[in-house]
Amino acid sequence: MITNERELKHKYFDLLAEKFNHEEQLASEIISLESILELPKGTEHFVSDLHGEFDSFQHVLRNGSGNVRTKVNDIFKDKLSNQEISDFTALIYYPEEKLKMVKSSFDTKEPLNRWYEKRIDQMIQMVQYSASKYTRSKLRKALPKKFVYIIEELLYKTNELENKTPYYNTLMNQIIETQQADDLIIGLSYTIQRLVVDHLHVVGDIYDRGPEPEKIVETLINYHSVDIQWGNHDAIWIGAYAGSRVCLANILRICARYDNLNIVEDAYGINLRPLLNLAEKYYGDNPAFRPKLRSDSNLSEQEQLQITKIHQAIAMIQFKLEMPIIKRRPSFEMEERLVLEHVDYDNLTYTLHGQTHELTDTCFVTVDPKDPAQLLPEEQEVIDKLLISVQESEKLKRHMTFLMDKGSLYLPYNGNLLTHGCIPIDENGKMEGMEINGEFYSGRQLLDQFEAYMRKAFRNKDVTDDLATDLVWYLWTGKYSSLFGKRAMTTFERYFIKDKATHKEEKNPYYSLREDPEVVGKLLKDFDLDPEQGHIINGHTPVKEIDGEDPIKADGKMIVIDGGFSKVYQSTTGIAGYTLLYNSYGMQLVAHQHFNTKENVLRYGADELSTKRLVDKELQRKRIRDTNTGQLIKEEISNLKELMYHRYTE
Numbered sequence: 001m002i003t004n005e006r007e008l009k010h011k012y013f014d015l016l017a018e019k020f021n022h023e024e025q026l027a028s029e030i031i032s033l034e035s036i037l038e039l040p041k042g043t044e045h046f047v048s049d050l051h052g053e054f055d056s057f058q059h060v061l062r063n064g065s066g067n068v069r070t071k072v073n074d075i076f077k078d079k080l081s082n083q084e085i086s087d088f089t090a091l092i093y094y095p096e097e098k099l100k101m102v103k104s105s106f107d108t109k110e111p112l113n114r115w116y117e118k119r120i121d122q123m124i125q126m127v128q129y130s131a132s133k134y135t136r137s138k139l140r141k142a143l144p145k146k147f148v149y150i151i152e153e154l155l156y157k158t159n160e161l162e163n164k165t166p167y168y169n170t171l172m173n174q175i176i177e178t179q180q181a182d183d184l185i186i187g188l189s190y191t192i193q194r195l196v197v198d199h200l201h202v203v204g205d206i207y208d209r210g211p212e213p214e215k216i217v218e219t220l221i222n223y224h225s226v227d228i229q230w231g232n233h234d235a236i237w238i239g240a241y242a243g244s245r246v247c248l249a250n251i252l253r254i255c256a257r258y259d260n261l262n263i264v265e266d267a268y269g270i271n272l273r274p275l276l277n278l279a280e281k282y283y284g285d286n287p288a289f290r291p292k293l294r295s296d297s298n299l300s301e302q303e304q305l306q307i308t309k310i311h312q313a314i315a316m317i318q319f320k321l322e323m324p325i326i327k328r329r330p331s332f333e334m335e336e337r338l339v340l341e342h343v344d345y346d347n348l349t350y351t352l353h354g355q356t357h358e359l360t361d362t363c364f365v366t367v368d369p370k371d372p373a374q375l376l377p378e379e380q381e382v383i384d385k386l387l388i389s390v391q392e393s394e395k396l397k398r399h400m401t402f403l404m405d406k407g408s409l410y411l412p413y414n415g416n417l418l419t420h421g422c423i424p425i426d427e428n429g430k431m432e433g434m435e436i437n438g439e440f441y442s443g444r445q446l447l448d449q450f451e452a453y454m455r456k457a458f459r460n461k462d463v464t465d466d467l468a469t470d471l472v473w474y475l476w477t478g479k480y481s482s483l484f485g486k487r488a489m490t491t492f493e494r495y496f497i498k499d500k501a502t503h504k505e506e507k508n509p510y511y512s513l514r515e516d517p518e519v520v521g522k523l524l525k526d527f528d529l530d531p532e533q534g535h536i537i538n539g540h541t542p543v544k545e546i547d548g549e550d551p552i553k554a555d556g557k558m559i560v561i562d563g564g565f566s567k568v569y570q571s572t573t574g575i576a577g578y579t580l581l582y583n584s585y586g587m588q589l590v591a592h593q594h595f596n597t598k599e600n601v602l603r604y605g606a607d608e609l610s611t612k613r614l615v616d617k618e619l620q621r622k623r624i625r626d627t628n629t630g631q632l633i634k635e636e637i638s639n640l641k642e643l644m645y646h647r648y649t650e
Contacts, residue, residue: 017643026644033637037625040133040584042198043067044414046561047579048539049231050202052210052260053565055598058219062093064196065579065590071196075129076122088122090601095189097602099182116181117172123188124154130195133584142194142224144187150175151188194224201413203539203561204231204420204483206403208254210565211294214267217399220406228407231420231539232476232483235454239472240390241400242457243464245383246325246473248390249318256311259291259299268396270389272310274382279309281378286312288361288495312363317383319492323373325470331435332474339492340372350497359496391461404458409451409482410527414582414627417527421540422485422510423447429519431526432508434480437467443526447482450475485510485540511541520554535559535587537580551578551589559589584622 020026045065050057063069069089076085091098106112131139143151150171157168175181200223207213220226230238233254239247252275255261264270289311291304299307319340326334342351345367348359366376375383390396410419423443424432433442441449450471457468475481477489486505493502513519514536521531536558543551543562551560561578581588624630 012639020640020643023644026640030637030640030644033633033640036135037623037630037633039135039624041414041622041624041627041630042133042583043196044199044201044582045197045579046201046203046418046537046582047565048203048420048561049205049542049577050210050213050216050565051205051208051233052213052216052263054210054212054215054219056565057216059093059598059601060579060592061200061219061223062193063089064193065581065592067196067581068092068192071126071129075125088119091119091185092123092126092189092192094598094602095186097598099185101602113176116176116185119185120154120172120175120181120188123185123192124151126192127151127188127195128155130192134195139195142191144184144191147180147184147187150184151191198225200226201411201418201537202226202228203418203537204229205233205539206231207237208233208251209258209260211260211263212267214263214395214399217402221398221402226406227411227413228403229411229418229420229539230403230407230409230454230483232481234403234407235472235475235483238400238403238454238458239469239476240387241396241461242454242469242472243387243391243461244457244469244473245387245464246318246321247476248387249314249321249383250476252314252386253311253318256289256307256314257292259293259297259307261307261310268390268393270386270393270396272386274385275310275313276306278378278382279306279313282365283309283312283363285309286361286363289315289363313366313379313382315491315495316363316366317375317379320367320373320375320379321383322473325473329467329470329474332470332478333434334478334488337477337488340367343367343369343372345369350493352502357497357499357502360498362496387464400458404455409447409454412527412529414622415529415534416582417524417529417534417536419447419482419536419538421481421483421538422508422514423482423523423526424480424485424508425510425513425519425523427509427513429509429513429516429522432480434478436471446480450482479508483540514538514558515553517554517557520557524557531557537561543578559587561589 020029043064045061045067047057047060047065069085072085072089072092076088080088087098091102102115103112106115127139131142134142140148140152153171154168157164175184200220202220206216206220206228220228228234236244236247236250240251252261252264252272255264261272265272285305285308289308291299291307291311293299293304323338323340326332326338336352339350343349343359343364344351344356345364348362350357350359366379368374410417412418424446426432431442431446433440433446435441436446436449436453453468453471454475457463457466457472460466460468463469475483477484479487485508487508488505490503490505497503520536523536524531524534535556538558538560539562541560541562543549543560551562552558553560559580561580565577577592579590579592581590625634
């Protein structure tokens, strides 16, 4: 048994010595790590508010927000025409599809073989250039396994003495003759995609609104290096799996609203038949609950009507489920959201803040005016069955576990603070907070509490009404939630009251004060980051560029990469959102146009990038020693040097 720190240290050195059991091995590792610290930092890629738009996200991932094309231009701008560059980049983005198109354009074998030779050579040049700041070891890990030997031979070839020219010619000819050229090009394309971005940050909201969030998560699971800052829409999906019935009701309501119930049924295998039966029994058509159809929708009138009924059924279950949580958690300060208690059911009016409003498009058939929070036995049975189905979905379990493993509410990374929503503050920039389990928390401590309880809820998914589970829902809708960032969610009013003044959701002062460099600098300090060098990187709120809004705020200290992926927002924003690149030379904000189709890229080489803007320029090039990874390496070097001293020098 280890009794003190000294013994623990010796035990650690014993284990370390098993890995480096010779002085030469230890010295070699120290030399290697010290050298790695001097390499330029890798490129970080920031995306946010993907909202199920898999095609757009996949394209941005494949082109590295224009980083691939930039590197192609660097190498070939004087050698290839613009069209040839576009064709080449399309090949790198979508190699399988582009190869089919190219091969069908050749009538004979000989010109196709020459095309293979040329493209493979260009691909090798791209790999060389993209890997220039990596070690050979790291590059090797990025290469397609079946072609590692061949690619390395091509990468490090030299024809200075022409001794090996026949060797390289035969190597290339045999790749083509044995029909390996397609697979090699495909492998090299994905290697280039991997090399141009070292690490991906997803700053929240993978789920809801768009049709294929599950495909996005699958892509992220297979991505080489990624972290996630949860968004409010991610939180309710995690909450549903963690046992929150009200979070489950919310995700089903949103899926119904945006005609995305197939995500629940087909992607995750959750049986909605009990909910449909309930909906068919109690509800009819209702214009306020008609699904918002996508442009490519082919729903029949009957299917739309079914969704309309489901939408009403789950919305009423949601409003009922909210009420006992609000009542048992007075610290949430949400009494005004006991919406069903504010309804006059005889006159169909709604009173809030002393004002009475007429209600339209109502669907209160399952509500008992004397006890509006009471679920019908059928409603209770339906939501219980749905929860079981959600928690038994293996695919959903795998996806939610991934979000928890790779996710957090906020992340200090390489001097920057990544967070989806906000840090709750008042009008004077002072931290706002709330009482949790008898203690008051604000600022970073509040976010840490939210995350701790979220993880507790996830670990104890059989417990469905404890504080942890309730707090996950609070993150979705509470006024001091860092993910929501508004004083109240007016879902009820949007459904039933025509007066749009009641729909307004007052934002936390953070969203106006984040324009102030002093406020942002103070927030960075509170998270132990340098206010002169650091940035806050936000998602959550669409930037209305169409109205002249600037995504770069507070003299460059605040950067907002908004929800432009979601087609729902694009008419409001005027663009398809922003992404961010941060390489060793500084940051670039990339504005995107609406992603048309993959076919458009393949045929015409069209890309959806519009402009790149320099956020700031590093006075000194950043190296790995200046990063989070560098800090870990330095700690490892320190331990190795101490081992060297104790084992081989003393």
